[in-house]
Amino acid sequence: MSALQSLDILLADDNPNMRAIVCAMLKSIGVTRVREVDDGEAALKALAERPADMAIVDFKMAPMDGVAFTRAVRNAPDSPNPYLPIIMMTGHSDRRRVTEARDAGVTEFITKPVDPQALLGRVQAVILRPRSFIRSATYFGPDRRRTRTEAYAGPYRRSSDPKD
Numbered sequence: 001m002s003a004l005q006s007l008d009i010l011l012a013d014d015n016p017n018m019r020a021i022v023c024a025m026l027k028s029i030g031v032t033r034v035r036e037v038d039d040g041e042a043a044l045k046a047l048a049e050r051p052a053d054m055a056i057v058d059f060k061m062a063p064m065d066g067v068a069f070t071r072a073v074r075n076a077p078d079s080p081n082p083y084l085p086i087i088m089m090t091g092h093s094d095r096r097r098v099t100e101a102r103d104a105g106v107t108e109f110i111t112k113p114v115d116p117q118a119l120l121g122r123v124q125a126v127i128l129r130p131r132s133f134i135r136s137a138t139y140f141g142p143d144r145r146r147t148r149t150e151a152y153a154g155p156y157r158r159s160s161d162p163k164d
Helices: 016-028 040-049 066-075 095-104 116-128
Strands: 008-012 033-037 054-058 086-090 108-111 133-135 140-142
Touching: 008 016, 008 040, 016 033, 016 116, 033 040, 040 054, 040 066, 054 066, 066 086, 066 095, 066 140, 086 095, 086 116, 095 108, 108 116
Parallel strands: 008 033, 008 054, 054 086, 086 108
Antiparallel strands: 133 140
16 A cells, blocks of 8 residues: 555646646556645635645646635635645646745646656655745745755845844
8 A cells, every 4th residue: 555545635727637647657656646626716615625745736726726726725814724835737837837836835846747756756745755844924835945055154145134
């Protein structure tokens, strides 16, 4: 029995063919419980009805896209789980979109066409290598820093931090 069999995944994509492909990939790696919805609003309703272990959402959907969904999950006062792992999918992986998704609080990012190995890697990453969550005045979500600089000796890590 696969350890992934116990996962409950919420899949939000406005393209039914893409949902079918991703569902087939998830089933091939052992995931048996996948709930499908066609936009971010429906995904929020599904989460309110029953929690999920993670969400896989498309970037561009209407009326609510994946970025707005992520912001709602992370920041809404009535969010069912602000710590929900969220994997963002998109066919447009330009730097602006990746940055927008990251700044909204996505946990992982994957480009379409989705490769089964890449999907498995992202699913495993959120399970096996969870990142700490950060809260600041302008952001709540997984720590966006992927690497630690061991040679850094100063007290501040951002250019906007106050200087002494």
